Amino acid sequence: MRELSLHILDLAENGITAGADRITIQVDETFLDTHIKITVTDNGSGMAPDMVAAVSDPFVTTRTTRRVGMGISLFKAAAERCNGNFEIKSKRSKGTTLWATFETDHLDRAPVGNMGETITTLIAGFPDIGIKYDHILFRDSFNLDTAELKQDLDDLALDNPLVLTRIKEIINDFIQGKE
Amino acid sequence: MAKLTVEDLKQIKEKTSQDAALRGGETIAKLTVHMGTCGIAAGARQVMNTLLEEKAESKRGDIKIVAAGCLGMCSSEPNLTVEIIGEEPIVYKEMDQNRTRQVFRRHVLKGEVQTDFALGKG
Numbered sequence: 001m002r003e004l005s006l007h008i009l010d011l012a013e014n015g016i017t018a019g020a021d022r023i024t025i026q027v028d029e030t031f032l033d034t035h036i037k038i039t040v041t042d043n044g045s046g047m048a049p050d051m052v053a054a055v056s057d058p059f060v061t062t063r064t065t066r067r068v069g070m071g072i073s074l075f076k077a078a079a080e081r082c083n084g085n086f087e088i089k090s091k092r093s094k095g096t097t098l099w100a101t102f103e104t105d106h107l108d109r110a111p112v113g114n115m116g117e118t119i120t121t122l123i124a125g126f127p128d129i130g131i132k133y134d135h136i137l138f139r140d141s142f143n144l145d146t147a148e149l150k151q152d153l154d155d156l157a158l159d160n161p162l163v164l165t166r167i168k169e170i171i172n173d174f175i176q177g178k179e
Numbered sequence: 180m181a182k183l184t185v186e187d188l189k190q191i192k193e194k195t196s197q198d199a200a201l202r203g204g205e206t207i208a209k210l211t212v213h214m215g216t217c218g219i220a221a222g223a224r225q226v227m228n229t230l231l232e233e234k235a236e237s238k239r240g241d242i243k244i245v246a247a248g249c250l251g252m253c254s255s256e257p258n259l260t261v262e263i264i265g266e267e268p269i270v271y272k273e274m275d276q277n278r279t280r281q282v283f284r285r286h287v288l289k290g291e292v293q294t295d296f297a298l299g300k301g
Contacts, residue, residue: 001219009219009224010214010216013246013248070216070217074216074220114224117225118224120231121214121227124227124231124244124245125245125246126246127245152188156191156192156195160191161231161234161235162191162194163183165232166183166187167183168228170183
């Protein structure tokens with residue numbers, strides 16, 4: 001994957017496939033002052049302990065369309081390539097939490113990328129899923145919760161294209177420091 | 180902290196009330212972007228965002244855009260399925276920004292199936 005934000009999209013999609021109706025995404029660019037920490041939590045079906053242990057192996061997957069599962073193994077590889085760590089915790093019928101750290105200044109670290117597109121893709125593609133997104137930078141932090149947003153919007157649909165465009169602008173302006 | 184402000188909402192609401200069509204209505208077309216790991220790595224997010232832009236531009240609230248999992252045709256990702264009511268669904272392969280725009284404008288809006296990019300009938 002070319003961007004960390006694409007990994008986030010992929011992991012969120014995993015959670016939704018596991019039956020989650022709420023996804024929490026946290027990007028902390030101040031972790032230990034030297035790392036970026038990405039955490040994705042879902043309240044989906046969770047996994048049995050033996051599956052948790054095996055899941056970062058690319059030849060383990062629940063999918064039926066092909067025999068290789070790449071999402072989690074790619075995320076883990078991306079973290080380990082730049083002096084980072086990866087951990088997964090999961091509980092049956094409770095959900096799954098994944099996190100990985102990436103050394104910020106490492107040459108092989110992929111850029112965070114277009115988080116605005118990742119979030120709008122999730123909102124537009126899965127309108128029934130609640131999404132909470134927190135992003136911490138040294139100077140400021142950003143958070144968005146679709147449940148709160150829905151209340152603010154009244155009768156406007158959350159997946160109204162104009163709303164999505166504005167959300168995308170706000171997120172990317174924040175990340176690029178253009179507020 | 181950046182936020183969607185009341186000012187933003189007012190503007191969007193005004194625009195939406197001007198364009199009755201943006202508010203929606205019965206869905207006549209459903210576009211599915213396939214977003215497995217394979218699709219995402221190949222550029223499905225850009226396809227999705229291009230579709231959203233096109234939808235905003237066309238002011239068509241009756242077109243629904245959704246995401247779904249892998250189709251099983253990983254080598255031809257990003258895939259896009261276009262379902263128009265009363266017609267057979269068409270799966271498009273290897274979509275990029277330009278192809279997506281072309282499919283949206285020609286197939287979705289005008290009903291001309293773009294056979295050059297079609298993988299087959301879904």
